[in-house]
Amino acid sequence: MSDFPVLDSTARRLYRRLAVRQAKGRMPSLVEGVVRDGRLVWWGARGSLPEGSAGVDVQYRIGSITKTLVAVLVLRLRDEGRLSLDDRIDAHVGGVPFGNRTIAQLLSHTGGVAAELPGAWWERSPGVDATGLRQAMASGVVVDAPGRAFHYSNVAYAVLGELVSRVRGRAWFDVLAAEVLAPLEMRDTTWAPRSPAATGWAVHPYADVVMPEVVQDVGAMGSAGQLWSTVADLGRWAGLLAGDGGEVLSGDTVAEMCRPRAVVDGDEWVSGMGLGVQLWRDKHRRLCGHGGSMPGFNAGVRVDPASGVAHVAVSNCTSAADAGEVEDVFDIMDECEPRLPIEWAPASDVPQRVLELTGAWFWGTSEAALYAEDGGWLRLEHVSGMTRASRFRPNGDGSWTGLDHYFAGERLRVVRDATGRVQHIDIGTFVFTRSPYAPPESVPGGIDGGWTVT
Structure with a gap:
């Protein structure tokens, strides 16, 4: 538990919710955390690992949550004046078949770029280098006109990772480690797993048996979904998305990331997309964050900026069974521990x-x-x-x-x-x-x- 825990009654409801999800979802292990005002105030784990007990500091693969970290690197470059979001991508990365798409369109998945890299299933195949990425893209990755509609694209984020590398002059993950992970003290977010790290499993849909999933270094596709992390580190990341970017990103830029750039589900407008950030809304609240999956793993970060509450979760199964109706984390927190208003104090500087x-x-x-x-x-x-x-x-x-x-x-x-x-x-x-x-x-x-x- 953290140094700023929730009430025991709240913790019991949160843990019961986790237990229901793990049991009905048939997940080998599930770890969840709740963040409030940038601090991890509760975490729980359920299930077993051959590597030891599941916990807040055990690494799981986070898949496409990687994209949100890459988006922050791009926005830092924009804030420094090194590029504009309206720049065509070929102004910085040449030789791509969608060079007339803008950086903003690639960040928001509105560039009309294919979802996946042509060829072998990239998540389960040894990764290609930058040359191999270009060769694969030459087979055809343009599926729509730019800016016309939302179309999720792992390929676009592979190129955005290369954009960061080219502008900074070093590998994008090295940039991430220095500019983001170190300031946020995300010490356990890494390119490759380190001990203790969970084994990823496929769970048979009709029998209670499991099979270990293949884990690949995906190379040049890494900026689309390579990274490993922990609930503790994802809690720190959720704090940034809640608006506390510290020295990493200004609050205004975080808010810009979380503004809708595309609607995913048409007239329903329940799901949308910002700049590297997925958006969800209902009659009660609007959330931002990102989900992630790789063979053997699922992860998610959801943030309610209005309340300062975030929910993070990691599990080690390729896909979970339907857990049915479970309590919503944000409903539990709203009911049991509603947010206190900010204490009023006289302003210090009003000319x-x-x-x-x-x-x-x-x-x-x-x-x-x-x-x-x-x-x-x-x-x-x-x-x-x-x-x-x-x-x-x-x-x-x-x-x-x-x-x-x-x-x-x-x-x-x-x-x-x-x-x-x-x-x-x-x-x-x-x-x-x-x-x-x-x-x-x-x-x-x-x-x-x-x-x-x-």
Whole structure:
């Protein structure tokens, strides 16, 4: 258990849920963890391993969760100005048959690239090197026009791994170890398994017998699903996806990763895709994270950024049987240990030039309220009519840039009169005044006669 455990009653419900999943799913072993505010607050294990007891520090293969780590490496390069997400991939990696696809399209699986590498089943075959990858891709990996639809692609992520290697000048996993795993203290996330590591099994669908699965080093396909990790390390990774990127990734970039770029299931919109992050939603919450599978293994990370709670799980079977209805981890946490509000404290840094902007503002007859936040940030909230909410980050030149919703990327400017008094604010040409349609000189088109009573 962690140093910040859940209540005993909560732990019992979480463990019972795990036991039901392991028994009904017929998994040789299952390890799960719950993360709250970046800390592993509960973990449990069920099942047996020839290698010893299943536990929080036993390695399992995490498959496509690898893609989320690779996506963070790409976004770090973008944040450094080394590339743009709108760049064509062939601006950085030549000789690929989908060179006109953008980096963003490959990250979000909207590049129209084939799911799998032509040839032998890559997950069960000795890995190819970069030359072999190109030779295999030449057989045909373009299946759709770019940007038209979601189509999951392991091939795209193999090329994204090469992108990182080329821009950084060294193997992508070495970059990952230095820039991400070390700062997050994910010491047990590795390219190849180290002891103790679980054996992967195939479970017979009609008999209670198992067969060991083959484990391959997949070479140049590694950025699509090579890595091994533990529940403890995946808990640290879940903390990043919950918004605590520390020195690895800014909170704004994490939020950008988790914004929908594609809908997976059409009109239902239960499943979506961000930048390297899978998305799920229902009437209660929106989750982000990623699943992963390789022969003999399954893993998953699901994060609720709104509550700061995450669920991580690893098992050593190729596919689990249907466990039927089991309690939802997030429902258990919401019911037993609802999130406490952040303790209020006075702000430490609100400049006077920001404070004077607070209060009611009108766009025409629609009202919004502008709030000051620490560090000179602003928050616009809807009050009535057609106003739209957004947060604004100061630019250092007396203007602010919108971060989300309708005003994302738009600039907020303060317009003053000859005496220096604030006359109105302009957000991407939307003029906000202190009262509806006043003063006349602030409103495009002027005011025809002013307010009257009829």
